[in-house]
Amino acid sequence: MSEFPQQSGQQRQPEAQEQAVPASVRGAMDLGTMQTGGAAGPGAAPSTGGGEGASYRVSITAQDFQKYAEQSATVPVVVALYAPQSPESETFVETLAQLVDSYQGKLLLGTVDASKEQQVAQVFQAQTVPTVVAMLGGQAVPLVNSTVPAEQMRQLFDELLTLAAQNGVTGTAEPTTAATPKQLPPLHQEALDKLEAGDLDGAEASYNQALAENPGDKDAKLALAQVHLLQRVSAMDANAVRQAAADDQQNIQAALDVADLDVSGGHVEDAFRRLLQLVRTTFGDDKDTVRERLVELFDVVGSEDPRVTTARGQLMRALF
Structure with a gap:
């Protein structure tokens, strides 16, 4: 966990509100209609969304922050703040990217270079990197402010999806990079x-x-x-x-x-x-x-x- 330097001067900050994640909730993957290839429906290998290599990751800056805040009304956006001077935080972001991709568009990962994007860091009151916050319906949902095991993050993402479903946020993000179709045995x-x-x-x-x-x-x-x-x-x-x-x-x-x-x-x-x-x-x-x-x-x-x-x-x- 590393601190990142603050820039002087006050700037207008994008708006976000905080909402706590209930510790008791858990995610739920809808099996869907099996005959039409729902969640790993019969006859298909377990779905990999757009195929192997599909990515659901974007880079967020102060200029496009509002766009992703608005998108969080349809799909939860996981914001991961890192800094190049903290290799640990960059490695953690890669772990998060793999996890988010495994949700096949139910989550979108937005990465923020906190050493450059001070406005965004201030919105989430981030004092250290890595800091991970979700945006859900335009509100900030704090997750972690240190590196944690991948399985713990998966549990938090499951909780986030349950909270999202309770608030009607059940959309699916489009992949941000093309996927390679999976070759079946x-x-x-x-x-x-x-x-x-x-x-x-x-x-x-x-x-x-x-x-x-x-x-x-x-x-x-x-x-x-x-x-x-x-x-x-x-x-x-x-x-x-x-x-x-x-x-x-x-x-x-x-x-x-x-x-x-x-x-x-x-x-x-x-x-x-x-x-x-x-x-x-x-x-x-x-x-x-x-x-x-x-x-x-x-x-x-x-x-x-x-x-x-x-x-x-x-x-x-x-x-x-």
Whole structure:
């Protein structure tokens, strides 16, 4: 953490207000409509936004500060202040850039050379570099004023996205540099082609083969779980399934089917809540059946999704 020199003289500062980030909130990645390639929908490798190398990073100066403050009404803008005389701060900015890019446009990173852009530094009351502040709806949301581990920053970004969603800031930024399209492994491409042709069973076979050849292929495991979900919901009468679950809340199969429908429609937390309640109130084979489906849905959504992390902890407490 380094101090940066102050310039003399008073200058008009761009305006920003402060708003604290609630420590309890967590981010949520909407699975979206799986058949149209939502968040790593079936048949696609986990999405990388515009592809490998897509960047969501801009340089902010006092002259264009207002533009990005206004953009924060549609997408959160993470402002990272650094200084060339602090190599530590420059390295941290690169770490932030990689993290922000992984959110595929849900965040935009704005870097500020605090040694030159004193006006911007004063807006955020930054006394040291690195300092990281988010802009959300034109308001400043303080994050950190020192280097911290990447995982801690990811948690803060997840909290920021939850806060943004609560305030209706749910847009997506366009990449600031072109991306290189991601080349899929042959079996993944084969599965994708079969999915596009409506051949779910063929896609399942291709992903199974990919896993047989490489048991550690996480992308194939995720996609296979999503294909299994599509196979189940494609045979359902959604209205009849939901009516059956409403008529008998202890109808295990109906509950499993509704959970499938909820996840396929992006209502992940509703699905998890329904099945967790059944785990707590069932016994023996029924409990095992519900637990197994819940674990499978964890794979559908993705093990790194914070909703899965939360639900997995609740499942462990319900079982033990």
